[in-house]
Amino acid sequence: MGGTVATTDASPVDRRSLEDALRASENRFRAAFVDAGIGMALVDRDDLIIEANPALAEMLGHTVPELIRRHIHELMDVEERPRRVYRELVRGERDRVRLEKRLRHRQGHAVWTNITVSLIRDSSGEPLYTLAMVEDVSEARRLGDRLHYQAMHDPLTQLPNRSLFFERLAGAFAEADQRIGLCYLDLDGFQAVNDTLGHHVGDELLVAVARRLEQRFAARGHLVARMGGDEFAVLVPRSAGSEELTALAAEVVEILGAPYDLSGQRVAATASVGVVERPVPGTTPTELVKDADSTLCWAKTDGRSRWALYDPERIAHQMTRQVLATTMRPALERGEFLLEYQPLVDLGDGTLRGVEALVRWRHPDFGRLAPDRFIQIAEETGAIVPLGRWVLETACVQARSWLDRFPDAQLFVSVNLAARQFWDSDMVADVAEILGSTRLPARLLQLELTESAVMGPAGRPVEALHALAAMGVRIAIDDFGTGYSNLAYLSRLPVHVLKLAGSFLEGFREPRPHAGPRPDPSTTVGAGTSPGAHVNGSAPRGAADEKIVAALVGLSHVLGLTVTAEGVESAAQAERLRATGCDTAQGWHFGRAVSAEEIDRMLRA
CATH class of the missing domain: 3.30.450.20 (PAS domain)
Structure with a gap:
């Protein structure tokens, strides 16, 4: 007999227990x-x-x-x-x-x-x-939004700050097929407002400027931002061209130039604006802002309270200046500079009396540079001090060499000095040391300074000139006639030579007027006049210049000064200068600046 295994459902008690547990769980979940x-x-x-x-x-x-x-x-x-x-x-x-x-x-x-x-x-x-x-x-x-707002906005003016400006600028650059424009501006003389009226008035001025810019330009969809200090920017993400930007810049100058009522005071302020407008392809946000900042500097340099439009040629020139400024001192150490010498000739007998030392720069990238390309930069940066000392020492070494080999010539060398060399170095000590080390007689060294360098108030340059003259060094005033031109003042300075500015020789390029009766004006109406003709009773230019030069030469001789004419280009000019009593001259007629070896050949001849 076989057995069976019986299976039965859970008992009613177990089911109730399970249901009770489920209801309890559901009640707990619902609660x-x-x-x-x-x-x-x-x-x-x-x-x-x-x-x-x-x-x-x-x-x-x-x-x-x-x-x-x-x-x-x-x-x-x-x-x-x-x-x-x-x-x-x-x-x-x-x-x-x-x-x-x-x-x-x-x-x-x-x-x-x-x-x-x-x-x-x-x-x-x-x-x-x-x-x-x-x-x-x-x-x-909301707290995060407030913190983000504070991080992206200027606390004083509530304008977007530099961070938000660059964020929006990057967004504008994401639209590759667009043009973009930027007006970068600052206030002219803002520091003077802070210094004279107080920083609280300066802050009020910044807020007032921000409101004027925002009310005029933000409604057009332009971004107005405070970049820091008194600098602001107006960004035009979808520019219609440079005309739109220059018109906007003119508006900026106009609306910010109106007077401000601040703390019960009427305050005048103006703004300068740099404008850049270009296609997005081919540029970057950094380049756009850098070029706008450079263009703003041009507006400042050109007179303030104006706008300037970015000019690639001008920026290239500026970059070249920057390169020259930063590489000048290393270039001096690398021996990239050289001297050439322009003859100074006696107008009486044509004898070579001296030479003017002129510095050149053999730049590895820009080629051979004349002084007008870098001397001003040297003066601005202070590099003129080591460069000037090198020029002086090199010229004195060369002059000593000529004295040793051509003692009868007694050739002097003339070296240009800048006012900054007197203020930033001990010029007297430098000259004494160089004359001592080269054994060059002081009488064979001539130092040239411009009128502006010596005509100001008495001080270090004037004291140094007296000390140098006491050594026996000759002092020459270069480009006389372009500055103060005060002979009475010169009489109280230890000056030996006046070098007439080339502008005095303009009339000397005209032919001498022919002797004879003065022409009847009625016969020349409607006809061309020759360079030497009288017009409306006035003297010809050449005759007037000749009289002026003769008068200057005469006064100079009375004061014990010799006179050198610069920029002589023809034999006729040289002859007419000789007739005025001018002592020496230089210019292309007598020779351009040449190497020391060329001067050797002249001395041998």
Whole structure:
């Protein structure tokens, strides 16, 4: 007899126990759901809310029944990526998603939330519902927005600051097919306002400037930013061309030039503007701002209270100047400079009396540079001091060599000095040391200075001139006639030579007027006049210049000075200068600046 195994369902007692446990669990879940401090909702597979707790209802300004059966898109905007991720969750491809979403409050304002959406599956593992837990982070979001605003805006003027400007500029450059324009500006003499009226008035001025710029240009879609200090920028992301930008710059100059009423005072201020406008391709944000800043400097240099438009040729010249300024001192150490010598000739007998030492720069990139390309830069940077000493020493060494080999010539060398050499170095000590080391007699050294270097108030240069003259060094005033031209003042200085500016020789290029009766003006009406003709009773230019030069020469001789004419280009000019009593001359007629070897050949001849 075979036995059997009997299977029976759970007893009624066990089923009741299980049901009681499930109800208790459900009650606990519902209590937690209803009493939770964060918003919660159950959403079915059709995106309809089937359960919502009071925290979520309060968060959105609704009651719980009002939320039931609402579609979630009525409460939020779902962008493409979050929508895609959410559909993956609903299909069971994900179990949890975290989102930062902006929900719509019943009263219309935004509620920023962090939402965690979890998938609830049935007993077979199929997706059943989604549970959304919603945390209100609006206050934290507002705090973050405030901090971001403060980080991106100027606290004084409330304008976008430098950081936000460059962020917007980068965004404008993302549109590759556009043109872009920038007006970069600052206030003229702003520091004087701070110094004389106080920083509080300076701050009021900056705020007033910001308001004028913002009211005029922000409404047009332009970005107005404070870049720092008294510098502002107006960015035009989609420029219509340089004409639009220059018109805008003219507006800036106009509106900022009107007086300001600040702290009960009427304050005048002006602005200078640098303008750059170009296509986005081929440039970068950094280059755009750099070029605008350089162009602003041009507006300042050109007179202030004006605008300047970016000029590639001018910027190239500026860059060349910068290269020369930074490489000059190393170039001196590398031996890139050389001296050439221009003859100074006695107009009486044609004898070579001296030479003027002229420095040249053999630049590895720019080729052979004349002094007018770099001397001013040397003076501005202070490089004129070591360069000037090198020129002086090199010229004295060469002059000593000529004295040793051609003692009868007694050839002197003339060296140009800049005023800065007197202020930044001990010129007297330098000259004494160089004359001592080269054994060159002081009488064979002539130092040339411009009028402006010696005609100012008494001080170090004047004291140094007296000391140098006491050594026996000759002192010459270069380009006489272009500055103060005060012979009376010169009489009190230890000056030995006047070098007349080349402008005095302009009339000497005209032929001498023919002797004879003065022509009847009535016979020359409508006819061309010859260079030497009288016009409306005036003297010919050449005759007038000749009289002026003769007068200067005569006065100079009375004061014990010799006179050198510069820029002589023809034998006729040389003859007419000799007739005025001029002592010596230099210029292309007598020879251009040449190497020391060429001067050797002249001395041998």
